[in-house]
Amino acid sequence: MKHRENVTGFAARAAMWSARHRTLAIIGWIAFVVGVTVLSGQIGTREATDSDQGHGESGRATVLVEQAGFPVQPAGEMVIVQGADRDAAVADVTRSLTGRPEVGAVAEPLTSPDGQASLVTFTMTGDPDTAKERVGPLLDTVAGVQGRHPGVYVAQAGDASGSKLIGDSLDEGLSRLSMLSIPVTLGILLVAFGAVVAALLPVGLALTAIVAAIGLLAGASRLAPTVDTTAHVMLLVGLAVGVDYCLFYIRRERDERRNGADPHRALLIAAQTSGRSIWISGLTVIVAMAGMFFTMDATFTSFGMATILVVATAVLGSLTVLPALLSALGDRVDAIKIPGLYRRHSEGRAWRWVLRVVLAKPLISTVVAVGVLAALAAPALDLRTKGESIEDLSPKQPIVQTMVAISRAFPAEVVPAEVVVKAQTVRGPQFEAALADFRRAAAASKQLREPIEVRVNPAGTVAVVSVGLAGNGSDRTSERAVETLRTTVAPGAFGKLAGSTVAVTGDTAQGMDFNQRLTDSLPWVFGFVLGLAFLLLLVSFRSVVVAVTGVVLNLLSVAAAYGMLVFVFQYGNFESVLDFKSGGGITNWMPLFLFIILFGLSMDYHVFVLSRIREGHDRGLATKQAVSEGIGRTAGVITSAAMVMVAVFALFATLPLISTKELGVGLAAAVLLDATIIRAVLLPAVMALLGDKNWWLPRWLNWLPAVSHDLPPAPPTTPQPREDRELTPAL
Structure with missing residues (x-):
């Protein structure tokens, strides 16, 4: 018997339309991904120039040089020769390089101020942008000189050889990352769902969203030119949010189905709960990423545009093609069950035990959690920044x-x-x-x-x-x-x-000048991100206390991440494990970038948990009971989502640059803390202490729109066959 449901909210209406027109929704998504990819190949992506990335006086100088019409500067290389008896080696270097087709001019050798080293500089012929492709034979030539003069140190470095090292190292690292990130993510999802089809859906949605966003970036680059690392950041953020959004949606739909809802109602509940949370969370993340525009820096602007596109695309896919796929698959989303992993219920027993302890002793739990976070954040008081250089690569190179x-x-x-x-x-x-x-x-x-x-x-x-x-x-x-x-x-x-x-x-x-630009933009970035995040939480949950709590908890998470970065990369701990050499500071753009990314991603968990708590509160549950039910029922899926993020982010710590290691370690550590200490301990403890004050809203703010967190009313019940009410038991 068909029935009409009261469908409220943008996410639910989009899901129900997609479910009714699932073939059109699925084909439309595929056409969208393919179309923007083809179009991007036609128009190309505009990359930022040196003048685009300049600031202050150095930026004005770069513009003057670009407008002056200087001939293209050839790539320059240097060969250092150290040792007491180095004259013969210096002559051998000069002789071996002179006349080679790759070499333009060889300068007269220089002697160091202390008289212990000589330097032979030379230029390379041809386009300097492609010099790294031709520098290999010259590196071999210099290595041959070293072999003929074992008593001295002879080695080469410079523009082309440095670019070759960075390019080769990054290409190798990114290839490894690409090969590992998807299997690792899929493996975690297989454990989380216990079924192959359900695990494949989030990975497929995330990858297609990333591909589509990269295609859209070609057009957006006319407004915000891209930099070299933009695609890496898109992969990082896109895989994290794309998988998470899909994971939350599927898990809610499957849980409702296991609780006896028919397929239509299970999808509707998922759309009006998880779908709404995805919409709110995605908007919050986009707002946070938009804070990068206030830096007025080409790198941050490129990152901001790229992350906004990939998050928006992931949200679009989660609200349209995902419901269509779930509607088409029905209970077959649990197909190909994995023995020993497939479970009919996803509630985490360990987290429920922790939650009982926290709610029984909320004050003690709050003090302990804040103490742990403060201890982790303490090194951040000594945070110093530094610029990037070739020394940020592995010291073994x-x-x-x-x-x-x-x-x-x-x-x-x-x-x-x-x-x-x-x-x-x-x-x-x-x-x-x-x-x-x-x-x-x-x-x-x-x-x-x-x-x-x-x-x-x-x-x-x-x-x-x-x-x-x-x-x-x-x-x-x-x-x-x-x-x-x-x-x-x-x-x-x-x-x-x-x-x-x-x-x-x-x-x-x-x-x-770059550091000064970031310093000048800090008040604007922090004010924009914190202010709009507060407003979004305020409107979404109609509570000043919930909005303030959300902002403060996210700031604690970011502070702890800063502290761990200083402890590892500034103080030089775990250098051998992570294969780096501390430069005595954190990469200058990292603190601000991490703040924006972490603040946005942390809202994912916060919005999903609070939405489930608010559901219970709106059904009339006492605050402590609503907290217990909301966090208890989301603990398992939050853990799975956090494992995906931590695994993907941690893989970035294997890349050769210190900045990518900092990015991976900082994000992985912060997400782990956020999903454990913040969401499982501090949030329930604080909400238990506040009680009904959590939902305080001044009268003068009653004009705010009401966002319903109620479940859709149940339709009239009719007898149904057993197979419509239950899923097939686990194998």
Whole structure:
């Protein structure tokens, strides 16, 4: 007997439409994924240029250089030779490289200030962007010189060899990640569901959502150009949220089916509960990701656009094609059961025991949980940031070891600053006099070093003056040298030229300007993310206390993640396990990025748990009982979802760059804490202490729209065959 249900809410209406038109919904999703993928191949993806990624004075300098029409700079390489008897090896290096088709020009050897090392620099022929593909034979040539002179150290590093190392290492790591992430995720889902078909659905939805989002990114890149790591971030976030949304939806539908609901009602309940939570959670995550736009940085803007697209696509798929697939499959979603893993009920007994203890002693549980989180977060008080460099790769890599040796012996060659001078003319006696003044002031500063070299554009209107810096390029000594260069030396020498514009750039200067840009944007990002997350929770649950609690708990989770990052990567713990060498700080963009990602992803669990608690409260249960029922019934699925996220994030810690290791460890640790200490202990303890105050809403906010958390009313019951009321028992 057919019946009409009271369908309320966007998610439920979308699900019911898809269930009634499931063939159209499934074909439409496939056509959407294929269509945007084909279209992206036609229009291409726009990548961010150097000027797109610049900030402050260094950004203005980059624009001046790009507009000046300088010839393309060839890729530069360096060969260091160390040892007491190195003259023969230096001559061998020069002789072996000169005349090779890959080599443009070989410069005269330089001697280090301490007289213990020599440096042979040379340029490569051809396009510098593809030089990494041609540098292999030169690395072999230098290795041959080393073999002929075993008594000295001979090694090569530079633009092309560094790019080759990073590219090869990342390609190898990403290939490994791609091969492992899907099987690991599928394995966890097989354990969670105990059935092959149910486990395949979340993986399939997540992968198609990621593919579609990458296709959409081609069009969006016209507004927000992409950077190299954008696709990696999309994979990270897309696999996590795509699997989670599908997992929550399927688990609720299967639980309702096992509780005796017919297929239509089970799908309707899942749509009006989990579907609504997906909608709210997805919107909250999107709001958090939109906070990246306030940085006005090309990397963050690219990440923000990419994550918004992948989350929105995952939400779209969860609310449309997933209900259609569940409607088409029916009870066959539990097909191919795995003996020993398939269970008719998914409630976690261990978590129920923990919950009983927490609710019996909520004050003690709160104090213990906050104490643990505070201890984990304590190192974050000492958090320092640093820029990225080739030293962020594994210290076991020969080219990394070479670059470290060169930077110590010849710091001015590795990390020079560049003074960009634009004037009516940068040729002739006036500019030469200014350059002489610059050399004298640089030497007098004791912070700027030779060699000082000059490049002039064809029009003679822009000069780039490179000068060495004291320090290692990323320490406070180098930063003070840049400050001196910017405030006194450069403007004092070149500011006298008619119509001159002077700007300082270089790796150190760019890092300083990037850090300043992030510092300036912090209040805006934090205010936007925290404020809108509070408003969304307030509207969704009509409670000021619930909204405040959600924001505070998420901040505790982020703080604990920061503390663990400092403990591991800044203090250098577990270096051998994770294969890295601490640089004494956290990658400069990591804290802000982690805050945004973690705050968004943490809302997934928070919204799903609170929705289930609010269901019980709206049915008339006391707060403590509603908390017990809501968390008890979601503990199993939250654990499964957290295991997926932790496994996927942890795999990123196996990639070669320190930044990807920081990303993987920080996200995995935070999600693990969030699903255990935060959601299973602190949240129920705090809600038990607050009691009915959890649902406090001032009278002047009664105008807020009411979001129903009630289940749809049950239809009139009619006798049904046994097979419609029960699922097949586990094998």
